[in-house]
Amino acid sequence: MAEDTSTIEAEQGSATGPDEQASQPDLGDAGKRALQEERRKARDAAKRAADLEARLKDYEDRDKSxxxxxxxxxxxxxxxxxxxxxxxxxxxxxxxxxxxxxxxxxxxxxxxxxxxxxxxxxxxxFPTAPAVPERKAPKPDPSQGSRGEAGKGGSVAAGMALYQQKHQKTTAT
The missing domain is CATH 1.10.8 (Helicase, Ruva Protein; domain 3)
Structure with a gap:
């Protein structure tokens, strides 16, 4: 009977998760070793169960033609x-x-x-929503932007020549 209760207590101890163990009082080295041993046994049992299921499937398939x-x-x-x-x-x-x-x-x-x-x-x-019209790019507005005259040109050289003409007038006075 003492063995039965120790087995039950050990199974209950191995069923607790890491969060529950943190809230339990310190078990000491012997208690920690016992928990590790129980976890190892549980992993081995799970591995054995998976192996037995695979063997059962093979056994069932063996009888099939x-x-x-x-x-x-x-x-x-x-x-x-x-x-x-x-x-x-x-x-x-x-x-x-x-x-x-x-x-x-x-x-x-x-x-x-x-x-x-x-x-x-x-x-x-449930009728479908009307198709969204295709968006077109806006047309350029000729009233915006530079309005340079075609004869004067819009290059840097033309601007420099204009500056020199203006600058010479101010220095001449």
């Missing part, structure tokens, strides 16, 4: 192909009807006709 394994793989592949075809059909109908991606997700039906009828119902109930 190659034809059964192939039939399972074929059924899985057909299921994935059917789901992909249904999704492609839903997207085709949504694109043809001009549904938004959010509306396309809500299409329900097994055949093209059912999907098209549902798309029409969605459009009637």
């Amino acid at each position: 190659e034809a059964e394994k192939t039939a399972e793989r074929l059924a899985d592949a057909e299921k994935r192909a059917s789901a992909a075809e249904q999704r492609a059909l839903r997207l085709e109908v949504a694109a043809a009807k001009g549904l938004t991606p959010g509306q396309a997700k809500r299409l329900v039906g097994a055949t093209r006709e059912e999907l098209e009828a549902d798309a029409d119902d969605i459009l009637a109930t």
Whole structure:
């Protein structure tokens, strides 16, 4: 009976997390070693359980014939192909009807006709927002900017010549 209670106490101690251990009084070196040992045992048990599950799967598959394994793989592949075809059909109908991606997700039906009828119902109930007009770049305003005369030019040399003419007039007076 003493062994049973010590086992229960040890299991309860190993079930506490790091936060709970921080709030517990200091266990001392022996208590810490015992907790580490319990954690090691728990990790080993988890590893053993995963190994046993893998062995069980191998054991179950061993009894299956190659034809059964192939039939399972074929059924899985057909299921994935059917789901992909249904999704492609839903997207085709949504694109043809001009549904938004959010509306396309809500299409329900097994055949093209059912999907098209549902798309029409969605459009009637929740019309799409009007298309935003394309923004065009503004045209330049000729009344803004420099208004230099074509004959004088707008180069640095023309500006320097203008400055020298102006400067000579002020020095001459």
